Amino acid sequence: MSGTAPFVSLDDFEKYAHANLDRNALDYYKSGAQDMLTLRDNQHAFDRIAIRPRVLRDVSSLDTTTSILGRQISSPVCIAPTAMQRMAHPEGECATARAAHRKNTCMILSSWSTTSIEDTAKSTKGMVGEQAPKWLQLYIYKDRAATQRLIERAEENGYSAIAVTVDTPFLGRRLADIKNKFRLPPHLTMANFEDQGKAQVGEAAMQTASTNASGLAAYVASQIDPTLSWKHIAWVKSVAKIPVLVKGILTAEDARMAVQAGVDGIIVSNHGGRQLDTAPATIDVLEEVVKAADGKVEVYLDGGVRRGTDVFKALALGAKAVFLGRPVLWALNYSGEQGVVEMLDMINEEFRLAMALAGCVKVSDITREYVRYPAQPRL
Ligand SMILES: Cc1cc2nc3c(=O)[nH]c(=O)nc-3n(C[C@H](O)[C@H](O)[C@H](O)COP(=O)(O)O)c2cc1C
Numbered sequence: 310m311s312g313t314a315p316f317v318s319l320d321d322f323e324k325y326a327h328a329n330l331d332r333n334a335l336d337y338y339k340s341g342a343q344d345m346l347t348l349r350d351n352q353h354a355f356d357r358i359a360i361r362p363r364v365l366r367d368v369s370s371l372d373t374t375t376s377i378l379g380r381q382i383s384s385p386v387c388i389a390p391t392a393m394q395r396m397a398h399p400e401g402e403c404a405t406a407r408a409a410h411r412k413n414t415c416m417i418l419s420s421w422s423t424t425s426i427e428d429t430a431k432s433t434k435g436m437v438g439e440q441a442p443k444w445l446q447l448y449i450y451k452d453r454a455a456t457q458r459l460i461e462r463a464e465e466n467g468y469s470a471i472a473v474t475v476d477t478p479f480l481g482r483r484l485a486d487i488k489n490k491f492r493l494p495p496h497l498t499m500a501n502f503e504d505q506g507k508a509q510v511g512e513a514a515m516q517t518a519s520t521n522a523s524g525l526a527a528y529v530a531s532q533i534d535p536t537l538s539w540k541h542i543a544w545v546k547s548v549a550k551i552p553v554l555v556k557g558i559l560t561a562e563d564a565r566m567a568v569q570a571g572v573d574g575i576i577v578s579n580h581g582g583r584q585l586d587t588a589p590a591t592i593d594v595l596e597e598v599v600k601a602a603d604g605k606v607e608v609y610l611d612g613g614v615r616r617g618t619d620v621f622k623a624l625a626l627g628a629k630a631v632f633l634g635r636p637v638l639w640a641l642n643y644s645g646e647q648g649v650v651e652m653l654d655m656i657n658e659e660f661r662l663a664m665a666l667a668g669c670v671k672v673s674d675i676t677r678e679y680v681r682y683p684a685q686p687r688l
């Protein structure tokens with residue numbers, strides 16, 4: 310561990326980044342929508358769940374390996390897509406990809422990344438070991454040809470799945486970004502769109518910041534198609550040769566629709582509390598989604614996962630794996646690739662200990678009986 314005092318939890322990475330990042334980037338990364346109730350509840354909801362430990366089970370040897378979409382990974386802790394990672398560290402998405410590769414875990418690249426699909430893929434070429442799974446997060450853009458091209462570029466560059474984000478027909482209202490008139494620093498671009506003249510969160514959009522919406526919200530409104538419906542998921546399925554997941558499901562009803570639409574996986578997500586404020590905490594709806602998916606597709610969760618015990622609880626309630634958003638940005642800011650490795654090591658160590666103290670020696674041992682779960686979510 311580099312730095313002055315040893316970091317002992319993911320909170321320490323967050324505190325470091327809070328003291329170190331400029332306001333424009335920090336507020337963008339940390340904010341939730343509106344009153345940030347969902348953001349807060351994502352974490353608090355984990356605290357309301359107790360683990361029911363079993364004892365005297367010989368936990369001297371533990372195995373955290375698991376698989377997602379048939380690919381083995383070293384632990385069920387993976388990396389969620391977050392846009393514009395080069396604001397956190399100059400190596401941005403490349404550093405994240407190399408850290409994910411070193412830890413043999415899955416990274417989802419945001420389609421609004423500051424490093425292109427190609428350059429992110431290249432950044433792990435030549436590293437030892439089999440390539441860790443990379444997935445591409447996809448927004449369905451108004452420009453369908455450009456959207457299809459992103460899918461093809463992902464396939465050409467070894468990405469093994471597409472995660473279509475379905476909770477962002479418009480951008481959630483993030484008050485700090487409006488006040489700050491958020492802007493992508495001019496030396497950075499939305500790198501996947503450089504050939505299309507849409508790589509800057511442009512000046513024109515920025516002007517709307519004075520009319521009670523952030524420049525980012527205007528940029529999103531100019532690019533994303535709000536007419537999207539389930540038939541567009543069928544369209545993505547029809548053009549993609551690799552598995553297609555939906556990211557942003559929060560109800561049993563939509564989970565059933567997703568399965569009907571033929572998706573290969575579901576990510577239970579409220580976008581880290583950044584879209585619809587007062588939407589439920591993800592851990593509070595995980596079980597209903599898992600039940601609705603009925604074993605037909607894998608279900609994953611993101612939102613508020615900060616401790617090994619959170620990972621354990623999500624698995625007990627049926628998630629195949631969890632994804633971390635903000636902690637990756639804080640760790641990147643702290644020390645790039647090495648920071649992300651250290652952050653993943655920390656939560657994985659916590660997860661191992663949670664398994665041992667709960668009496669589980671392998672991931673498949675973690676089942677519903679290991680949690681005492683209150684009936685009603687509270688906001
Ligand atoms: C700064 C930031 C940028 C994000 N960008 C994207 C994105 O480009 N696409 C997407 O589907 N989700 C995006 N998300 C949502 C994350 O993928 C994920 O759902 C969320 O961060 C999980 O919650 P956590 O931050 O509490 O771990 C973003 C989240 C943050 C914090």
Ligand SMILES: CC(C)CC(=O)C(=O)O
Pocket residue numbers: 392421477480525529580583
């Ligand atoms: C460029 C943004 C729309 C990325 C995003 O999903 C977010 O900020 O939450």
